[in-house]
């Protein structure tokens with residue numbers, strides 16, 4: 001008689017399906033989860049549970065893997081991948097939630113029965129019972145004791161890869177704020193608030209909402225479904241991180257807009273900053289071109305721009321070629337560069353396990369080519385904003401220092417001053433006035449990096 005399949009509680013089933021799709025087919029949890037929740041017809045409470053289980057398990061996967069290896073008495077690469085997913089989900093419930101231990105173990109065993117062989121149910125049961133025999137604090141101490149060095153300790157308990165811990169430390173130390181490392185790592189493991197924007201001149205924050213601390217058009221809703229608010233305002237209210245808002249506003253508000261200015265968003269997909277720039281361009285009498293090389297993402301840009309009554313051209317070109325095809329054609333350029341996204345780990349739970357130092361090398365080469373193209377496309381006297389949602393100094397200060405070295409006509413502007421002047425409240429920024437680096441733990445934003453640059457007119461024109 002077969003013991004298969006016992007029904008698993010639907011929220012856990014959805015969480016398991018998403019976690020295994022992330023592993024098997026490189027799915028993105030933030031895109032897949034909402035569709036799985038709808039398909040399973042989960043109640044709001046179960047949807048909340050599925051979200052917590054999925055995001056929590058994926059974020060803390062590195063930590064749980066160390067716990068599982070000890071409890072199982074074998075390295076995790078000796079455990080079948082589907083069973084490892086079951087164990088990760090079970091470990092999360094036992095160590096980080098209030099789910100009753102017997103429910104966490106029984107549901108995990110039922111899941112193991114569905115996805116593994118008969119022998120794996122006993123193994124799953126044994127490993128999870130062993131995990132449940134110790135308190136979360138006891139596990140923390142055991143994991144710390146097994147760490148190889150201080151960086152490995154931080155990496156293990158905060159569930160980050162060691163190379164990311166080191167990259168964050170270097171970025172904080174570059175600001176003289178290395179002591180904030182643990183706070184930053186902890187902030188990455190907390191779900192970000194849903195932040196919104198009322199596009200300037202086109203919508204207002206609704207009554208009862210809480211204005212953002214820094215971004216003038218930013219707010220959080222007092223409750224209810226943010227998506228419903230977006231729909232009720234026909235897209236003139238959007239979901240957008242406060243740091244992203246500040247990055248786009250740093251460009252549009254760096255100086256007063258002269259009517260007829262030509263603006264370019266070089267890497268615009270999916271279009272969040274392009275929508276804000278379009279609203280700002282509309283108010284100031286400027287024009288905007290939004291460029292995005294991936295056609296499907298260019299389509300998202302068109303959708304994002306639709307609520308703004310400005311005729312924005314959307315191009316689908318390789319941004320590295322626009323400097324040559326349109327030399328000195330734009331007065332303001334946003335280069336929101338493709339990057340590792342290490343500054344947005346809060347909202348992309350699996351991203352920290354996917355990125356590698358090799359990605360940094362590939363991306364910095366592309367960032368340099370895009371920045372060179374943007375410099376060529378910038379009119380003398382114009383403003384260029386180089387932005388990343390990564391604080392990795394190879395992608396931030398490194399790119400800017402190298403560009404300033406190679407382009408004699410390029411000059412850094414006082415970015416920090418611009419950002420302070422436009423912000424509602426004063427930000428706690430590093431002393432370096434030429435960049436603004438935002439942080440989740442200090443500002444409650446993604447770790448956005450912003451550097452404003454200008455291009456001097458050639459010497460003979462200035463004489």
Ligand SMILES: C[S@@+](CC[C@H](N)C(=O)[O-])C[C@H]1O[C@@H](n2cnc3c(N)ncnc32)[C@H](O)[C@@H]1O
Nearest residue numbers: 267268269270271272273293318319336337338
């Ligand atoms: C960080 S995202 C931009 C986010 C966007 N500014 C927003 O706020 O919604 C970078 C974008 O650059 C695009 N991209 C990558 N390489 C590019 C290239 N060579 N030319 C133009 N766009 C590129 C990516 O497809 C991605 O959509």
